[in-house]
Amino acid sequence: MKNKEKYLTNFSEAKRKEATQKYNIIKPFILGNQSLSSISKNKDIALSTLYRWNKLYKEEGLTGLIHNTRVDKGDHKLEQNIIDEIKRLSLKNKRNSIATIHRKIVNYCIENNFDKPSYKQVYSIIKAMPKSVIDFSHQGEKYYQNKYDLIQIRESSRPNEIWQADHTLLDIYILDQTGNINRPWLTIIMDDYSRAIAGYFISFEAPNAQNTALTLHQAIWNKNNTNWPVCGIPEKFYTDHGSDFTSHHMEQVAIDLKINLMFSKVGVPRGRGKIERFFSDS
Structure with missing residues (x-):
C-alpha cells in the first residue's frame, strides 16, 4: 500500500x-509496448x-521512484542549466553522439565555471529522455503525428476511460477582484464516454498549471x-500542447496517479473534437 x-x-x-526520468524509461x-529485457539492453540498465x-x-x-540508484547517482548534483543544456544539444542535432555532447558540455562548464559532469551522467540524462520528444525533434512533426497522435484516435467504451481538458475565454464581461471589467477563463474536463463534465474552474488568470491541477x-x-x-x-487524459499542460507539475501528477497523458497539436483536435464542440455550442 x-x-x-x-x-x-x-x-x-x-x-x-x-x-x-525513471518512469519514462x-x-x-x-x-505494453516493450519488454523490460529490451529496455535493459537499449538503455544499458540492469534488468533487476x-x-x-x-x-x-x-x-x-x-513517489516510489524517488530513491537514489546507481544509474542516476549524481544527476541531482548537476546544475539544472547544465542538465537543460545536455538535453538541448541532444535534441538539436541527431548527429550529435553522446561523446560529442559530453565534450561540448565540458567546454560549456569550463567557460561558465561549473562543475564538469562525467560521461556517465551525460549518458544517463540523454537515455532517460522520452523517445517521443526525441522523435519530434529529430524526425519532425509529421513523423511524430503519424507515430504518436494517430494511433491514439479512438472512441471510449466506458466512463473514465478518456477525459479531455481545454480552456476557453468566456464571452462575458464582469468585475474582477480588483474592480476592473474583465473576461474570465473557463477550464473544463469532460468524460469522453458520457460527455459529462467532470470538473471546471473559472479564473481571470490565463490558463496555467495550478488552475489545471485544481480542475483535475x-x-x-x-x-x-x-x-x-x-x-x-x-x-x-487528452489535452493540447499548451504550456500549462506540458509543465513538469502536470506530468508528475499524471504519472503518480497512473494517468496516461495524451497530447494533440494545437488547432488539430485528434480525438478532442467533442470538447471543442462543447465550447462552440455553449
Missing part, C-alpha cells in the same frame, strides 16, 4: 524530475533495477452535489 506520508510536494523539484513496458522500479511504481506511484482535483473527487456523480481517475 502507498505510504500516505509520501506526497510529491514533500520532495524537491530535482527529486521529482529524477523520478519522472519503464513507460514502454507499462504501456528495471524490475525494482516497476514494482515501486505499481505500489507507490511516482475537483474532477477526480466525489462532489457534494448528488446530481453531479462524475468522479474517479481517468485512464487517459
